Amino acid sequence: MESYSREFKIQKNDIGNAGTVASLTKRELKKRGLTRDFVKTVTIGIYEAEINVVIHSYGGNCVVKIDDDIVDVVFQDIGPGIECIDSALTPGFSTASHYAIENGFGAGMGLPNIQSVSDEMKLTSSKEGTRLHMKFNIDGDCYES
Amino acid sequence: MELKAVLELINAKQFNQECPRCVREINYAFVCDLMSDALMLLKKMPSHIGAHGALVTGLVTNQALRTAEILDLETIIFVRGKTPSQSVIELADEIGITLIGTALTMYRTSGLLFMNNVKSYESVLEEN
Numbered sequence A: 001m002e003s004y005s006r007e008f009k010i011q012k013n014d015i016g017n018a019g020t021v022a023s024l025t026k027r028e029l030k031k032r033g034l035t036r037d038f039v040k041t042v043t044i045g046i047y048e049a050e051i052n053v054v055i056h057s058y059g060g061n062c063v064v065k066i067d068d069d070i071v072d073v074v075f076q077d078i079g080p081g082i083e084c085i086d087s088a089l090t091p092g093f094s095t096a097s098h099y100a101i102e103n104g105f106g107a108g109m110g111l112p113n114i115q116s117v118s119d120e121m122k123l124t125s126s127k128e129g130t131r132l133h134m135k136f137n138i139d140g141d142c143y144e145s
Numbered sequence B: 001m002e003l004k005a006v007l008e009l010i011n012a013k014q015f016n017q018e019c020p021r022c023v024r025e026i027n028y029a030f031v032c033d034l035m036s037d038a039l040m041l042l043k044k045m046p047s048h049i050g051a052h053g054a055l056v057t058g059l060v061t062n063q064a065l066r067t068a069e070i071l072d073l074e075t076i077i078f079v080r081g082k083t084p085s086q087s088v089i090e091l092a093d094e095i096g097i098t099l100i101g102t103a104l105t106m107y108r109t110s111g112l113l114f115m116n117n118v119k120s121y122e123s124v125l126e127e128n
């Protein structure tokens, strides 16, 4: 199928619209005949990353690319960055604000979740911003038979 | 359990009557107030369970809907008398999720469902 590439802007604290990237990507993946289980795996990763940009950063963007054999997603925000990546990756670690917790976030499970659903995840961060790159490999089993 | 019977059992009301793909049966239920916990736990669940599965939550937000959408769960039961806003109901219609609400607490709602053979995550594991 034709390659798909789409960029999304993500606004700080815009919790009402968070999940849009995950939802639209889900639709696209289904259209391409991928299995529900594969679609779920990818959308969980995207959703967690999308929420993190909304609740922890000053805003950013996301680029989703889909080819026949890979889904490649990059989230980039403009700060304030993650102080300690090792802590951030520890299940249960969270600095979520009261606002985020009221909205159902702050379990400290987002990044561990992304790690477990993706085939590859690269997380880099400085005061200028955080970049999260995840890849999901598509093999024959990922397509509906 | 038929949706109608569930509504009676927990004295609940359905918020989106016109939901085009409304579910008829609820056979599984999962409680969550923290979305990532639900996503972490339920991600391995076979997708076909979702059509008859409900998310029981006190969170009346778009994010509860998004979580259900991602997990392919087609019903959300809001507890403690929380009412979703019009925009939440519209999003539910758009993505095909049935929204119901009860004034009962989370514990009582879950207890009643459990006593009426609505199954838990553990049962899903045992069955598969």
Ligand SMILES: Nc1ncnc2c1ncn2[C@@H]1O[C@H](COP(=O)(O)OP(=O)(O)OP(=O)(O)O)[C@@H](O)[C@H]1O
Pocket (backbone or CB within 6 Å): A048, A052, A053, A056, A057, A077, A079, A080, A081, A082, A088, A089, A093, A094, A095, A096, A104, A105, A106, A107, A108, A109, A110, A111, A112, A130, B036, B037
């Ligand atoms: N884009 C980001 N910018 C700044 N800090 C971040 C970002 N993403 C994650 N973090 C930091 O890493 C921590 C752990 O993130 P993680 O997603 O695992 O948990 P959480 O978002 O706090 O809770 P949950 O994802 O369970 O709702 C966050 O609490 C935050 O301190």
Ligand SMILES: [Mg+2]
Pocket (backbone or CB within 6 Å): A048, A051, A052, A105, A106, A109, A110, A111, B036
């Ligand atoms: Mg998170």
